[in-house]
Amino acid sequence: MSQLIIGLTGGIGSGKSTVAKLFRKYGVPVVDVDLIAREVVEPGKEAWRKIIEHFGEKILLPNQQIDRKKLGNIIFQDEKERKILNEITHPIIIRTAIENAKELEKKNSYVIVDIPLLFESKREKLFDQIIVVYVPFAIQLKRLMKRDQISKEEAIRKMKSQIDLEEKKKKADIVIYNDKGIEQTEEQVVKIITDWQSKRF
Numbered sequence: 001m002s003q004l005i006i007g008l009t010g011g012i013g014s015g016k017s018t019v020a021k022l023f024r025k026y027g028v029p030v031v032d033v034d035l036i037a038r039e040v041v042e043p044g045k046e047a048w049r050k051i052i053e054h055f056g057e058k059i060l061l062p063n064q065q066i067d068r069k070k071l072g073n074i075i076f077q078d079e080k081e082r083k084i085l086n087e088i089t090h091p092i093i094i095r096t097a098i099e100n101a102k103e104l105e106k107k108n109s110y111v112i113v114d115i116p117l118l119f120e121s122k123r124e125k126l127f128d129q130i131i132v133v134y135v136p137f138a139i140q141l142k143r144l145m146k147r148d149q150i151s152k153e154e155a156i157r158k159m160k161s162q163i164d165l166e167e168k169k170k171k172a173d174i175v176i177y178n179d180k181g182i183e184q185t186e187e188q189v190v191k192i193i194t195d196w197q198s199k200r201f
Helices: 016-025 033-040 046-055 068-077 079-105 137-148 152-160 165-171 182-200
Strands: 004-009 030-032 110-114 129-134 174-177
Touching: 004 016, 004 079, 016 030, 016 110, 016 129, 016 182, 030 033, 030 079, 033 046, 033 079, 033 110, 046 068, 046 079, 068 079, 068 152, 079 110, 129 165, 137 152, 137 165, 174 182
Parallel strands: 004 110, 004 129, 030 110, 129 174
Antiparallel strands: none
């Protein structure tokens, strides 16, 4: 029996976290890259030190934690700064995520790595399959505005900081359409797991 490490990605506001929860519901282990991303920038850790070296102590809260909102404002307005932050954090985050996935893979037929910037960080080759959670532009925009309580302009700026969902959809091995309601999304997840099981056993 061979194992699969699957990359799960999407676009900001596409509902990737909802899909990850559905996979967990059906017993598929999920490595959460966002969680790892928060852990690797804890005060004193390697990524934290490198971020402060570049962006300065002005982005720190009194407890020495990084002020995520302040840093976010910088990188969403400046592509060069966003690239520098990604170059600092991505290698450390990805290394940790894959280590965690390989550990889980010892006891599971397939492991999902929930990774928002999979294509942006050019990590496709690390995965046996890639799932993209897709919604049309208008729905993505509406959800993001509602979720983050932001203006249309700010939401579009955040969306444009990532590769367009239409492009990600073309690169995917599997596409989950998340624009019709949770029941239909769940049906797609169940079908994917069933397909994996039929091919792996």
